[in-house]
Amino acid sequence: MRLIIRDGEDSASLYVANYIVERIKYFAPTPENPFVLGLPTGSSPLGVYRILVDRYKTGEISFENVVTFNMDEYIGIPRDHPQSYHTFMWQSFFSHVNIHPRNVHILDGNAPNLEAECIRYEAQIKAAGGIDLFLAGIGEDGHIAFNEPGSSLASRTRVKTLAYDTVLANSRFFDNDVSQVPKMALTVGVQTVLEAREVVVVVLGARKAPALQHCIEEGVSHMWTLSSLQLHPHPLIVCDEDATLELKVKTVKYFKSIERVALTQGFEQILPTTLRTSTSTALKKPPLPPPTIITLPNGDTSTPPESASESEDSPAIFAPQPVKSRLLRASSPAAEYPLRVSRSASPELDLIPDRMAERIIGGEALRGRLTPTPGTSRTGV
């Protein structure tokens, strides 16, 4: 985990914007090998977007070959609603730079089949070669995207109910009227974020201080989903002084000293650029075969999510790699840990057999009162 602390919002935003510009420029994206950028909404990234727009206007950076995927979108408000994330992104950023509309991806919170929309989104990310850099903000409850407390750390893009704290916090954008705030959203999952080659989080202001403290100083917890970044190989959090208010003095000094020492040694507190991003197309994932169309129970069609078998095969670490933890790769725990017994057709008997009774002297009488053996009936127990 790298934590960069700046005096205020402006200097923190400047750091993040410079960082993104550097990443894109070094990557030297082309139409065949675009830079894939994950993007957030909220007030935290606004300063970053402003600087990126300025840099574009001065000719320093081009978004011609940048593909974007937004983190989330409300369900049920019109796409052109002033507070939709579509509106936010076009007003704050996309309209001011040379990005191709076809390269912009934002979840459709009005899709006729929301689950199919989520599956499609994951497939689009995979087809783009994965996300090179995911920029994020956080909620006051430590959520990343809309992965509210209690979200699975193996979650993927899905429909999510918003926590009351989030509805309350976001009511400032809806005339402070909680009743107007959508209660559900589509969001990329924690796992979707962790699979980005690099994650950069901007955390501003005292109201984010408790969340930052939990995520930096405490353990990984589904109650503070940003803390999952502790499992990512290349996470960077950039915050202002106010956001550090709940951190121990020792923690703040430690992270500041790392940056200072790195600078006095003549390098930034980042991995060598050549290790982080490559201009070689060979390092990108190969294009996917045409997606298989599946028919959902309600008759809609969609593409299936890819199995978790990929990404084991790159021996050289040239670019930031997706998380390989077995736990975090488990898109389906049931598939990851198959039962050794054949599963019963009856849900009542669909349990792992417990043969403890066999090990208890005189346990015959107990047999059947413990977890049933598949194929036997509980009748008469």
Ligand SMILES: N[C@@H]1[C@@H](O)[C@H](O)[C@@H](COP(=O)(O)O)O[C@@H]1O
């Ligand atoms: N879904 C978004 C998050 O992605 C964002 O990080 C958060 C913080 O917003 P702000 O930066 O305005 O505090 O707002 C919403 O909940």
